[in-house]
Amino acid sequence: MAAELSPIDKAKFVAARRAVDLIEDGMRVGLGTGSTAAWMVRCLGERVREEGLKLVGVPTSARTADLARQVGIDVVALDEAKWLDITIDGADEFDPALNLIKGGGGALLQEKIVATASDQMVVITDASKEVNHLGGFPLPVEVIPFGWQTSRALIEELLDSMDVLGRQTSLRLNGSEPYVTDEGNYIIDLHLNRIGNPRQLALVLNQIPGVVENGLFIDICDLVIIGGTDGKVEIRDINEGSVAHDTIEFAEEENIFRDLD
Numbered sequence: 001m002a003a004e005l006s007p008i009d010k011a012k013f014v015a016a017r018r019a020v021d022l023i024e025d026g027m028r029v030g031l032g033t034g035s036t037a038a039w040m041v042r043c044l045g046e047r048v049r050e051e052g053l054k055l056v057g058v059p060t061s062a063r064t065a066d067l068a069r070q071v072g073i074d075v076v077a078l079d080e081a082k083w084l085d086i087t088i089d090g091a092d093e094f095d096p097a098l099n100l101i102k103g104g105g106g107a108l109l110q111e112k113i114v115a116t117a118s119d120q121m122v123v124i125t126d127a128s129k130e131v132n133h134l135g136g137f138p139l140p141v142e143v144i145p146f147g148w149q150t151s152r153a154l155i156e157e158l159l160d161s162m163d164v165l166g167r168q169t170s171l172r173l174n175g176s177e178p179y180v181t182d183e184g185n186y187i188i189d190l191h192l193n194r195i196g197n198p199r200q201l202a203l204v205l206n207q208i209p210g211v212v213e214n215g216l217f218i219d220i221c222d223l224v225i226i227g228g229t230d231g232k233v234e235i236r237d238i239n240e241g242s243v244a245h246d247t248i249e250f251a252e253e254e255n256i257f258r259d260l261d
C-alpha cells in the first residue's frame with residue numbers, strides 16, 4: 001500500500017504527468033532537477049516501460065541521471081544529443097513573463113545550458129511558485145571556488161547599484177562545508193526580496209570574474225504547467241497566456257508511487 005501523497009506532491013505530480021503528454025516517440029528530452037522534475041522523470045519512465053515510448057534523455061544533474069536510469073530512460077550527454085526537442089524542469093519562482101528563478105537544488109548551470117539547447121522549455125510547478133516580481137526566493141549565483149570571497153564582494157558591490165530591495169548574500173553550505181555543485185563550484189545565494197529589473201541583473205552578474213552563471217532564466221521558458229492540489233492543471237503559454245485547463249485523474253495505488261512505500 002503506497003504512502004498517501006501530500007497535497008503539494010499531488011500538485012507537482014499532476015503538473016508532471018500533464019507535461020509528459022507532450023513527449024512523442026523519438027524526442028530528445030532535457031530532464032530537469034528537483035522534486036517536481038523527479039515526478040516528471042518517474043512519469044516518463046512509466047511511459048517508456050508501459051507504452052514502449054522511445055526517447056533519449058539529457059539529465060541536468062547526477063541525481064536526475066541516476067533516477068532516469070533507474071526508471072528505464074536512456075540517458076546521453078548533451079554533447080551527444082546536441083540539440084533537444086524539449087526540456088521539462090521545475091522552478092523556484094516564475095513571473096507573469098514566465099521569467100524564472102532556478103537553482104534552489106543547486107543545478108542551475110546544467111539546467112540553463114540544457115534549457116537553452118532546447119526548442120521548447122516547459123516548467124512544471126505548483127501555484128505557490130507564481131509571483132508578480134521575482135526575488136522572494138534567494139537568487140543562486142554559481143561561482144568558482146578560486147577567489148570566491150572576492151567574487152562575493154564584487155557581487156555585493158554590484159547590488160548597491162541595482163534595483164533590488166535586499167542586499168544580503170550567503171554562501172550555500174552542506175553541513176559546515178560549502179555546498180559543491182556537480183561542476184565543482186560554490187553557490188552564493190542573494191537575498192534580494194524583489195528584483196526590479198531581472199534581465200539587467202542576469203546580464204551584469206555574469207560579467208563579474210569568478211561568476212559562472214546565475215539562476216535567472218530570462219526569455220527561456222515557453223510554457224508553464226501549474227498543478228493544483230485538487231488534480232487540476234493550468235497550461236500557460238508565453239505568447240498566448242492561459243491556453244488550457246485539464247484535470248488529471250490518478251490513483252495512489254499506481255506503480256509510480258511504489259517508491260514512496
Ligand SMILES: O=C[C@H](O)[C@H](O)[C@H](O)COP(=O)(O)O
Pocket residue numbers: 032033034035036037089090091092102103104105106107108111
Ligand atoms: O537546482 C534546482 C532546480 O532549479 C529546481 O528545478 C528548482 O529548485 C525547483 O525545485 P523543486 O521542484 O524541488 O521545488
